[in-house]
Amino acid sequence: MAETNLQILLRRRPNGPPVAEDFEIVETAVPQPKAGEVLVKAHYLSLDPYMRGRMSDAKSYSAPVALGAVMEGQTAGEVVASTVEGFAPGDIVLGGFGWQRFSCVAPGRLFKIDGGEAPLSASLGVLGMPGLTAWVGLEDIGQPKAGETVVVSAASGAVGQVVGQIAKIRGCKVVGIAGGAKKCEFVTETLGFDACIDHRGDLQAQLDAACPNGIDVYWENVGGAVQRAVFPRMNDHGRMVMCGMIAEYNDTSPAPGPNLMAAVRKRLRIQGFIVSDTGWPRYPQFRQEMLGWMAAGRLTWREDVVEGLRNAPSAFIGLLKGANFGKLVVKID
Numbered sequence: 001m002a003e004t005n006l007q008i009l010l011r012r013r014p015n016g017p018p019v020a021e022d023f024e025i026v027e028t029a030v031p032q033p034k035a036g037e038v039l040v041k042a043h044y045l046s047l048d049p050y051m052r053g054r055m056s057d058a059k060s061y062s063a064p065v066a067l068g069a070v071m072e073g074q075t076a077g078e079v080v081a082s083t084v085e086g087f088a089p090g091d092i093v094l095g096g097f098g099w100q101r102f103s104c105v106a107p108g109r110l111f112k113i114d115g116g117e118a119p120l121s122a123s124l125g126v127l128g129m130p131g132l133t134a135w136v137g138l139e140d141i142g143q144p145k146a147g148e149t150v151v152v153s154a155a156s157g158a159v160g161q162v163v164g165q166i167a168k169i170r171g172c173k174v175v176g177i178a179g180g181a182k183k184c185e186f187v188t189e190t191l192g193f194d195a196c197i198d199h200r201g202d203l204q205a206q207l208d209a210a211c212p213n214g215i216d217v218y219w220e221n222v223g224g225a226v227q228r229a230v231f232p233r234m235n236d237h238g239r240m241v242m243c244g245m246i247a248e249y250n251d252t253s254p255a256p257g258p259n260l261m262a263a264v265r266k267r268l269r270i271q272g273f274i275v276s277d278t279g280w281p282r283y284p285q286f287r288q289e290m291l292g293w294m295a296a297g298r299l300t301w302r303e304d305v306v307e308g309l310r311n312a313p314s315a316f317i318g319l320l321k322g323a324n325f326g327k328l329v330v331k332i333d
């Protein structure tokens with residue numbers, strides 16, 4: 001049977017948590033590359049929290065996915081046909097080709113990698129956008145110094161697991177926050193964090209016990225109750241790396257915020273960032289440093305691999321509730 005292109009489209013904008021009916025799965029013909037295009041077959045699709053923002057038409061730093069269009073997403077795959085010099089069938093490439101099996105793309109949107117350096121799916125996680133986010137945010141904003149206390153929320157997730165391991169390499173005391181005993185055990189036993197707090201328990205008491213000298217760097221991935229517990233425990237001249245607030249992405253009205261007067265009194269630096277602003281031109285430097293740590297056994301990673309592109313919507317719905325354990329990727333075939 002001839003191959004078809006499987007695509008997942010945005011059917012309607014969610015109101016609160018996304019549901020299966022917000023997506024539409026279609027099968028279409030495999031597209032043919034025009035002059036100046038490359039045909040890519042995706043092997044892995046990355047599922048990431050920012051996709052919830054793209055489903056909404058609320059004002060944001062990036063345009064929403066149009067209704068009826070293919071959902072946006074980073075993929076890793078191989079070139080199957082090319083009209084472009086420098087790209088040949090079999091080349092391994094990364095790019096934002098969306099929730100679909102085949103796509104025709106211009107070379108400016110393709111990033112060729114050496115497929116032998118690491119498993120392909122790692123280039124969507126530890127060596128991909130989430131890993132790059134961790135590396136850029138720590139380099140530019142967190143700037144952890146040896147001996148400081150670094151707290152990381154969503155610590156077992158794609159970004160958090162890399163943040164904490166780099167902070168350990170920098171000589172910090174690292175405390176993770178995650179949901180449930182299994183994830184906390186992974187964070188301390190496998191990732192090597194000094195402690196991990198279960199955000200379903202008494203956050204205040206656990207933070208006081210794990211951070212007796214306060215917090216110098218807080219990596220914000222979740223917002224909500226976790227942020228409110230961490231904020232008053234920040235030390236003078238602390239840095240809060242405002243990466244994301246997944247606990248609030250499905251809210252239909254804004255949650256109450258922390259009292260930001262402490263930022264004045266303590267001369268805190270609180271800075272939001274978007275990895276795409278400055279990250280991708282530094283990708284070769286990031287990849288080289290990460291591969292060095294991986295080869296030296298100083299950096300590990302965990303993935304949560306879902307089989308089949310048709311299962312992407314339900315996996316993404318689960319991600320926003322903490323159902324994933326590690327970087328969530330879809331194995332397309």
Ligand SMILES: NC(=O)c1ccc[n+]([C@@H]2O[C@H](COP(=O)([O-])OP(=O)(O)OC[C@H]3O[C@@H](n4cnc5c(N)ncnc54)[C@H](OP(=O)(O)O)[C@@H]3O)[C@@H](O)[C@H]2O)c1
Pocket residue numbers: 048049050129130133154155156157158159160177178179180183199221222224226242243244245246247248273274275276319320321322323324325326327328
């Ligand atoms: N600024 C940027 O450029 C940038 C780039 C990439 C990602 N981000 C942000 O970074 C954050 C982490 O992304 P990721 O890719 O690493 O995701 P992820 O950790 O792989 O998956 C999300 C995790 O968030 C936690 N979570 C979900 N709902 C929660 C809630 N209500 N309260 C507390 N924790 C909750 C869950 O872990 P637990 O079960 O442990 O709670 C879940 O597994 C997100 O906010 C994302 O938007 C920002």
